[in-house]
Amino acid sequence: MTEKLEACETQPVVRKKTPLQGLSDTVYGIFENKRVRFSFIVLILVLTLLLPQMSSRYTQEVLTNAWFYIVVCLGLNIIVGFAGLLSLGYAAFFAVGAYTTGILSSHYGINFWATLPFSALAAIIAGIVIGGPTLRLRSDYLAIVTLGFGEITRLVVRNLRITGGASGLIGIERPVLFGVTLYQIQHFYYMFFVLAVLAIFVSYRLYDSRLGRAWQYIREDEDAAEAMGINVVSVRLYAFIIGSVFAAIAGSVMAAKMTAISPETFAFMQSIMILLAVVLGGMGKIPGVILGALVMVLFPELSREIGPYRMLIFGVLLLFLMIYRPQGLWPDHRT
């Protein structure tokens, strides 16, 4: 008898779901099935690899942009979703990478591939300089400092001679891979796709690791995490730096694709759009963030016919989403 009573007591509380939540949970529930997920992933892989052979330049351009967004969103997700830090100047790190490659390539003629380590290094240094002092404080301060850093970076880049001022840098060398110069959209389509797959892989590995768990503990309860022997400041700095490196590498490849970069590419709105995609998809959940990035890129393109009203509709949709599903399209089960 007592056993039965105890069993009743320990039943998890079932919360009421809105119809929208019920429907979407069912859809995602299907994806949680391993077999379904595996075949789905294989299907997507084959489709994306074959796509450039049978689609227009426009489609390829849009999808390349989507892969790029997946990389930067997953990078920001490590900072915002995994470690729970609010960063409002993420585009600055992406500028750090783009300009490192741009300057080294156009001024010093260094091979594109050789600029990548420098780009990562520059992001690490920038991450330590910005994160080191501010991560000791409450995360609101980080939001303000990153916001400032974003604007400062844009203004500095606009006014320095080495960065080409307001008109930007031109003449960034094309990367060469196995004797082939990469210049067609198709090349960059594949390059960004590989980068996106790499970003997804690294994100999953980090999520399920000692470091990934430490971020979760800190997000749940900072004091308890500290009491359990976790160095809160250094673990956060880790997240901040890893996220910055993601952005810098994506920025470098972007610089090579465009062959020209200008300060306005890295405006505040860019940071906000990336953050929006992460929140929209579901902070901390990798498939959610990918979905968020895709929606962010594809929605404005697919709704071009509606004309000037599309951003208005997008805004209204976002508003409804935040009211009825504040945890994002595909949120993390654990939170």
Next chain:
Amino acid sequence: MALLEVKNITLRFGGLTAVNNLSFDIEEGSIRSLIGPNGAGKTSVFNCLTGFYKPTQGEILLEGQSIMNKKPHKITAMSMARTFQNLRLFKNLPVLENVMSGMHCRSNAGFLGAVLRTPKQRQEEKRIREVAEECLDFVGILHHKDRIAKNLPYGDQRKVEWARALATQPKLLLLDEPAAGLNYDEKEKLIQLIKRIRDERKITVFLIEHDMGLVMKISEKIFVLDYGQKIAEGTATEVQNNPRVIEAYLGKEEDEELE
């Protein structure tokens, strides 16, 4: 040399003195208790020991090493673990992952280990899991390991906290009111558990407790705190009969008519 030596610590918040010139020693392998009326400064003492508060004056030595000005995570790594008065679990995470947090300071895989899944990293992950499961087994809730912490009944949530603290592999365990909110049965089991922690795992235990029955049953030596000062020290019977302790808890004779 005692495991923990506290020498003349004073903690002030502006004009308020929370802990006043307090000194005591905790010998290795003992069970010690800190008691005192509400607001006497017991939890402040714990927070000083674990690095959450910085004492204004004094010295704290753990195994002869000063832990003043050390951050809480360093102190935990130096083998002093704690639990919290109000549960501070990672509520939305599974029980096992809660306990695995304790092993963080006993492992060291970083970014590369995580991404490349080196053999060393995999071995470490396995060990973290094993230690966490062993700690859950020790407190008797291994069968709950996959459940989300917040869905457990209160008594079991307390056990998760103890397991989590044990997983840091401490030499000294500080328990802040471990019996708060437990029923009679659970308290009896707690007494057994604290004895087992000391006897089987060789961990020294220092606890704050309100439940006198429990304190009297398990601790060999008791410190009594009132207004941040130590007013008595001794065995259970000595403390019980100490007029200053009775005064601190019940008030003076002439005050009684006011009640």
